[in-house]
Amino acid sequence: MSDIRARVHEILAEQAMVDVADISDDQVPADLGIDSMGVVEAIFALEEAFDIEIPFNANEPQASDLDLSRVGSIVAAVERLVASQHS
Amino acid sequence: MRRVVITGAGTINALGANVPATMDSMREGRCAIGPLDLPDLDRLSIRIGAQVRDYDPASKFGRQQLALYDRYTQFAMIAAAEAMAQSDPALSDAEAERAGVVLGTSGGGLKTQDENYRAVFEAKKNRVHPFTVPKLMNSAAASHLSMKWGLRGPSFTVSTACASSNHAIAQAVQIIRAGLADVMLTGGSDAMLCFGGVKAWEGLRVMSSDTCRPFCATRSGMVQGEGAGIFVLETLDRARARGADILAEVAGSAMTSDAADIVVPAQDGAERAMAGALRNAGAGLGEIGYINAHGTATTANDRTESAAIRKVFGSHADDLPVSSTKSMHGHCIGATGSIELLACIMALRDGLIAPTVNWRERDPDCPIDLVTNITRERRVTSCLSNAFAFGGQNAVLALRAV
Incomplete structure (x- = not known):
């Protein structure tokens, strides 16, 4: 597992209050018990952990080209933002 | 009283x-x-x-x-x-x-x-x-x-x-x-x-x-x-x-708590606040000619508030003008209800309902008679002013022309 994937899994596990071993890329945040405010909190944690800016407005979650629908897509989004913002 | x-x-x-x-x-x-x-x-x-x-x-x-x-x-x-x-x-x-x-x-x-x-x-x-x-x-x-x-x-x-x-x-x-x-x-x-x-x-x-x-x-x-x-x-x-010029009567009010979430509004709390203000003012559904909405332009508020208005007013909501003046003066947080009260006084005194500006497209999840972009003329004898705070603390005022 990539370092970024492992760290994203850790952050989402902490937010969902579940064991990191129970997190997998095909899971949907809501199914982990992460509600809309939980998503906002997790985004903050990801920004802090990776020193990135994640464009996200809770009123129009679809407006940014950010796919937060599954754990795997969040990992991909973070990888892309780390690559573009730390280049 | x-x-x-x-x-x-x-x-x-x-x-x-x-x-x-x-x-x-x-x-x-x-x-x-x-x-x-x-x-x-x-x-x-x-x-x-x-x-x-x-x-x-x-x-x-x-x-x-x-x-x-x-x-x-x-x-x-x-x-x-x-x-x-x-x-x-x-x-x-x-x-x-x-x-x-x-x-x-x-x-x-x-x-x-x-x-x-x-x-x-x-x-x-x-x-x-x-x-x-x-x-x-x-x-x-x-x-x-x-x-x-x-x-x-x-x-x-x-x-x-x-x-x-x-x-x-x-x-x-x-x-x-x-x-x-x-x-x-x-x-x-x-x-x-x-x-x-x-x-x-x-x-x-x-x-x-x-x-x-x-x-x-x-x-x-x-x-x-x-x-x-x-x-x-x-x-x-x-x-x-003393012969003072009376701008409006504060005919009633109601305060309710969602007792639910620190940021997400609950429809029930908003409904009870509006219905309570009507009861407190002794006003019938048909008497209300305008609602100054809380209308923050967040998805959570606007849908919940629209549904609550629908629930309380039923078919009266078809012809009950609603606007959010926050589109003009912004959300003035602890002052916002007081500034919005001016729109209510304008409706009662001048028969002019301040619009919801910047509006572009109907949201099917907001089935209300929204006053969009242009002031609407209408004789209003009673109106409501809604305020629904974070933490589910709601207060609605009912005003009446005197």
Whole structure:
């Protein structure tokens, strides 16, 4: 597992209050018990952990080209933002 | 029961420096949202707001006052001066003991806190101004209002986030109804457009970075404003006896709690607040000719509020104009209900319903009779003003033409 994937899994596990071993890329945040405010909190944690800016407005979650629908897509989004913002 | 009426109104907000200018702007559907003028703007991702512009505190207040008046206190004093001049309650010494203040504010002296934290943490100063505490306290403005006009009855601050004004006004009405006072100065004031204030809101990810479009399918969130709205309330009997110009009656109010979530609104709490205000005012569904909505332009508020209006008013909602003036003056947080009350007074007095500006596209999840972009003419004899705060603290006022 990539370092970024492992760290994203850790952050989402902490937010969902579940064991990191129970997190997998095909899971949907809501199914982990992460509600809309939980998503906002997790985004903050990801920004802090990776020193990135994640464009996200809770009123129009679809407006940014950010796919937060599954754990795997969040990992991909973070990888892309780390690559573009730390280049 | 003692009936309570409004005999004076005052404001300062981004739409205008007084009530006539604000009502002109509301009638014209002017949006006062624009680029923020703040220090360190480049460190903010939200850079728009409805700021009070061309404002020079030194032209309004003396040196000693400025040492004690945070921006929110300044706004409250300016608005109260206008309201008191209009009402001219002519309080005798004995009457002044039965007159007080209930002010709503959320941030209180936030700008003073922001500046002083900056001084000690960023500039590493080891000394702050001796009046930092009396300037920043949330009760400072209420105290200064009582001092300035010699109001020696009950006075205090009410703080329920975005519903502070409505809770304050409802409380002032209850104080008069209960016979604890005969005249009350009430409303709200907030000045949270400082770096720390905007930064905190930014964190919640509910702020728009373009503009405020309540109840619109393309809404992108809330935009913060600032200002104050202050009213003189007194008993109907007193107002009539002295021949005062009565702006409107505060016919009823209701306060409810969602008891559910610290940020997400619940439909049930909003419904009970509206229905409760109608009952308290003795008003039938068909009598209400306008609702000034809370209408923050967040998805959570707008859908919940629309559904609540539908539920309470049923088929009456088909022909019940609703607007959110936050689209023009921004969300003035603890002052917002008091500024929105001016739109209610305009509807009752002038038959003009202020529009929801910036609106583009109908949202099927907001099935209400929304007044969009252009002022609507309609005779209104009673109306509601909604305020639904974070934490599920709701307060709705029912106003009636006298």
